[in-house]
Amino acid sequence: MSELVNNIISGFRNIVTFGTEPAVEEQNNSGCCGGNADGGCCNSDSPSKETAESGCCKADDSAASACACSNSNEPVEIEHIKIFYASLTGTAKRFADQLQQNLEAAGPKVQVQKITVMDIVDYDNDDFLTETAICVFILSSYNVEGPLDWFSKWTRDLRYDFRVDRLSLQKVRFAVCGLGDSEYGDEFNVASADIDKWFGQLGASRIYPLGACDKNADQQAQFSAWTSGFIAELEDGHALDFHPTNIEYDSEDDDEEVDDGELNKDIGAGDDDGSGDEMVDLEDMGKMASKIKAAKINRAEEEEAFENSKAKPKRSIGTTVEATAAPVAREMVSPMLHKNLTKQGYKIVGSHSGVKICRWTKAALRGRGFCYKHSFYGIQSHLCSESTPSLACSNKCVFCWRHHTNPVGKTWRWKVDDPEFIVQGVLENHYKMIKQLKGVPGVKADRFQEAFNVKHCALSLVGEPIFYPHINEFVQKLHERKISTFLVTNAQHPDRIADLQQVTQLYVSIDASTKESLKKIDRPLFRDFWERFLASLDSLATKGQRTVFRLTLVKDYNTDDIGNYVELIRRGRPSFIEVKGVTYCGYSGASSLTMANVPYHTEVVEFCKKIVAAVGDDYEIACEHAHSCSILIASKQFKINNEWHTHIDYPKFFELLESGKPFNSLDYVAKTPEWAIFGAPEAGFDPNETRFYRKGKNPNPEASSEVAVAV
Structure with missing residues (x-):
């Protein structure tokens, strides 16, 4: 019996047993002042x-x-520390390197024999089951696919699999510092927090509490504070004892x-x-x-x-949950952002605006040609200022040429500068940068003088200009100075598009044709990003002014699904469709794009031909600028008497604007020059300009001496 x-x-x-009994009693009772209160050495x-x-x-x-x-004054000796990072933009890797430097300089209290810094994707996760080194995780959390996903899934599966020993990571001593953006709301640092929690639940010994460094605050200062606390904890030798958390x-x-x-x-x-x-x-x-x-x-x-954790999507699609309390207004540009943007050539205006000299402005000053806007719409680049009243954006596009150094947001939560102050600051800083170019070889005196009278403003520098709460007043201030406005929006704020007053030309970026590809390319913050995208196109169709679909082609990302693009065109009914190959700006860690993702001009042309053939008789290829790998598809409304009129009569535009009477996009058109028409031998390059080639790139080496061989 x-x-x-x-x-x-x-x-x-x-x-009922989920794992083996933890063999920690011996550890807890060992050491100098061991667990035996009556018989320990210190109580004898x-x-x-x-x-x-x-x-x-x-x-x-x-x-x-x-x-x-x-x-004890003896230094704490640590055999090996492994620092793992998971990074999309390179911040986590940079912080991991900083931690290594701080640990190396931590002596004499902490002496580490070996420090290894590695990407989490390069480590075999199963090795954590036998890992004896101290593990530090510097992890960037995003709400899209990233390098952290596989490790996060492995840890979650290990935690919830009832067949796995509940103390399977009892040999691991660890600390986690998460990097993220509080604008993501509930998803802020969620992956880092989960990994920290699951490691503890699997018997690992937590050396220091979870860090949460917010990109919307002073992330560098937060990480430095966490690093100081972590190193201070290492100085206490008992912090390295194995002490798996066992809570009821x-x-x-x-x-x-x-x-x-x-x-x-x-x-x-x-x-x-x-x-x-x-x-x-x-x-x-x-x-x-x-x-x-x-x-x-x-x-x-x-x-x-x-099972529920496996079924939970990374992002639930639906109505965005509004914050219950308004955050305290602060400056958009933190000291770190200011440093990074200034390093890239920006001039920061106030607390949330910026201006930068375009490379085409420099080329125009030397008589080396203008950008595609000159071919398509008659803009001379040395008379144009590239700026924005809002450095913040609601997307993190994979081809962002600013390497994601600008802030992101879904609602405006920062201090607001006055529109007049921004306009004055933009022009002053633009003119200062022009003045610095007077010593550049080849600058023409007449164009240098003309450049101090800005005629056009491209509100497409970075961020989301329409995000600025006083965008209408800002545009009005530019129009009062007879400066035309070319405003670009990322189609995530349909209400702002609806409220926008007359601009010279309104752009909407169409980076993908399906919900899945748009999420993959633009990496939007909004959960209902697709609904917002479609609503923006609907709003665009009712504006009654010059509108443009801006397609940036990225090979292997958004060059398929012609039929879906056609549906979007029919929905938004734009005046023009600009199709441009993506510009590769070098590796930044912000995306996986390489030169292989940059299409040739012939590939862009073929794409446009397919679009025109599918959309019907309403559109036709009008202009090109082969140097920029750009094509302009135009509505046939602008083909007047069988001649294209895609250019703008700017004096007429301001005359109509000042009249206060309603007018439409056909009321201020101008004829397109022959050299800009698609198929012309000039391929969109103004014959009045002198084309320069890089060394060894001149297709006609016996050309006139006026054509230089170096930029």
């Missing part, structure tokens, strides 16, 4: 000479014993950790006397049955939580 009962008990134990009435000389307990002059466990498991909160040791003890796996006897008296069976039942429920809830 006794043997039968023991077999039953053994079977019950197999049901008469410590032995050997004990006293060992440094554990030291006697003073009166022969009274004292514990010196916490007073709360079945209603998956964030808590279960103490399998306590669970096993409760059902008879270990008795208070430490005998380890598995025998259970028959009269105790009833008491144990309730605990077995609770363990079964606990296990079922874990399995359900695991």
Whole structure:
């Protein structure tokens, strides 16, 4: 009978035990001032000479014993620290390198024999099961696919698989610092927090609490503070002791950790006397049955939580949850952002605006040609200022040529500068940069003087200009100065498009034709990004002014699905469709784009021909600028008397604007020159300009000496 009962008990134990009993008792009771309060060296009435000389307990002059466990001045020696990073934009890697430098300079209190910095994707996750080095994770969390996904999934699966030992990571000592953007709301640092939680639940010893460094604040200062705290904790040798967190498991909160040791003890796996006897008296069976039942429920809830975690999408599509309380207004450009943007050549205006000299402005000053806007719309680049009243954007596009150094946001939560102040600041800084070019070889005196009278403003520098709360007043201030406005929006703020007053030309970026590809390319912040995108096109169709679809072609990303592009064109009914090959701006870590993703001009032409053939008789290829790998598809409304009129009569535009009477896009058109027409031998390059070639790139080396061989 006794043997039968023991077999039953053994079977019950197999049901409720999730892992092996943690062998931590010996660790907890070892050390200088070990767990035995009565018999430990520091509590002994008469410590032995050997004990006293060992440094554990030291006697003073009166022969009274004292514990010196916490007073050791010896440096903490660490054999190996591994710093893992997961990064899209390169920030996590940079912080990982900083941590390595700080650790190397931490002596003499902390002496690390070896420090390894590596990308988390280069490490075999299963090696964590036997890892003995101290593991530090610097992880960037995004709400889109990224390098952290596989490691996060592996950790989650390890945590919720009932077949896995619940102390499978008990040999690991770790710390996690998450990098993210609080604009993502509930998704801010969620991956880092989950990994920190799951490692603890799997028996790993947490050296220092989870860090959360926000890009919308001073992220560098936050990380420096976390690093200082982490290193200070290493200076305490006891911080490196193994101490897996074992908290009573709360079945209603998956964030808590279960103490399998306590669970096993409760059902008879270990008795208070430490005998380890598995025998259970028959009269105790009833008491144990309730605990077995609770363990079964606990296990079922874990399995359900695991299934739910697998089914949960990274981003739920639906109505965006509004914040319950308005955040405190602060300046958009933090010191770190100011440093990064200034390094790229920006001039920051006020707290949220910027201006920068375009390379085509420099080329125009030297008579080396104008950008595609000259071919398409008659703009001379040295008379144009590239600026924005809002450096913030609601997307993180993979081809962002500013390397994601600008802030992001879904709602305006920053301080607001006055429109007149921004306009004055933009022009002043633009003219200062023009003045700095007077010593550049080849600058023409007449164009240098003309450049101090800006005629056009391209509101497409970076960010989302329409995001600025006083965009209408800002545009009005430019129009009062007879400066035309070319405003670009990323189609995530349809209400702002609807409220926008007359601009010279309104652009909408069409970076993809499907919901899935738009998320992959633009990486929007809004959960209902696709609904906002379509609503923006609907709003564009009702504007009654010159509108442009701006397509940036990225090979292997958005060059397919012609039919879907056609549907979008029919929905937005733009005046023009600009198709341009993506410009590769070098590797930044912000995306995986390479030169292989840049299409040739012939590929752009073929794409446009397919679009025109599919959309019907309403559109036709009108102009090109081969140097920029750009094509202009225009509505046939602008083909007047069989001649294209894509250029703009700017004096006429301001005359109509000042009249206060309604007018449409056909009221201020101008004829397109022959050299700009698609198929012309000039391919969109103004013949009045001198084309320069890089060394060895001149297709006609015997050309006139006026054509230089170097830029």
